[in-house]
Amino acid sequence: MKKLISVxxxxxxxxxxxxCDDVFEEDIxxxxxxxxxxxxxxxxxxxxxxxxxxxxxxxxxxxxxVVEENTQRNFLDSLVTGNSFTFNLNPGNYNWRIRAENxxxxxxxxxxxxxxxxxxxxxFTQTVFLNSPSQNFYTNRDTIILTWxxxxxxxxxxxxxxxxVQGNTITDFQIGDLTNNSYTLNSTILMEDAIYTWKIxxxxxxxxxxxxxxxxxxxxxxxxxPFLNTPILxxxxxxx
Numbered sequence: 099m100k101k102l103i104s105v106x107x108x109x110x111x112x113x114x115x116x117x118c119d120d121v122f123e124e125d126i127x128x129x130x131x132x133x134x135x136x137x138x139x140x141x142x143x144x145x146x147x148x149x150x151x152x153x154x155x156x157x158x159x160x161x162x163x164v165v166e167e168n169t170q171r172n173f174l175d176s177l178v179t180g181n182s183f184t185f186n187l188n189p190g191n192y193n194w195r196i197r198a199e200n201x202x203x204x205x206x207x208x209x210x211x212x213x214x215x216x217x218x219x220x221x222f223t224q225t226v227f228l229n230s231p232s233q234n235f236y237t238n239r240d241t242i243i244l245t246w247x248x249x250x251x252x253x254x255x256x257x258x259x260x261x262x263v264q265g266n267t268i269t270d271f272q273i274g275d276l277t278n279n280s281y282t283l284n285s286t287i288l289m290e291d292a293i294y295t296w297k298i299x300x301x302x303x304x305x306x307x308x309x310x311x312x313x314x315x316x317x318x319x320x321x322x323x324p325f326l327n328t329p330i331l332x333x334x335x336x337x338x
Contacts, residue, residue: 123202124156130205131160131196136213143218145186145249146225149194153181154205157198167191167212186227186247189217219251221305226255226298228310236315240285244296246310248279252300257281258309262293270294274301291317 134150162183164174174185193210229245259271271287297309
């Protein structure tokens, strides 16, 4: 009987907590998010599109969607925080829309906004978007494949790897004239446990991008195994 009462009490408290979240969340159902950029019929040079919108009171996250205008192919469907988001897009015509969300409510999507991305040979305003590994990637392996998105205007890519040990940072590896959008770091580079910062920039005859960077945390030390003091294996205790 006590067990039944405890389960019922727990269930009631759970529903009460969920209900309280609904009560304290602001109802944003009838609101709309106002976009700042790109505006309707905007033209963007290069590969980097920064989406901006006005923050909505009561919103915790925003769901942003981008589709190609001709094919309706979905290029982006992501839940983000803040009121801006940067994404890599190839030349083409696109529509984007956004809605606000919190734990209990969500707005409707705004009316889709159209924009175009056109090719630019000037790399100064473009960005190399890194794919893998993710930021602050933790690993015990000394071989890692780096990948990044291709930029149409790039002829080659340059890679730098910085190594940080006990707060001291040195440039440990450099290579240029890469024509692929991937590179493998092996044990000749990842020689010791450290924080490795890998940086990529795109280069052509007339311009280059800024470096884009991420960190890798290499730790090859085997952690100490926990040792149990009590109870001893097969020990039998009588509890009175």
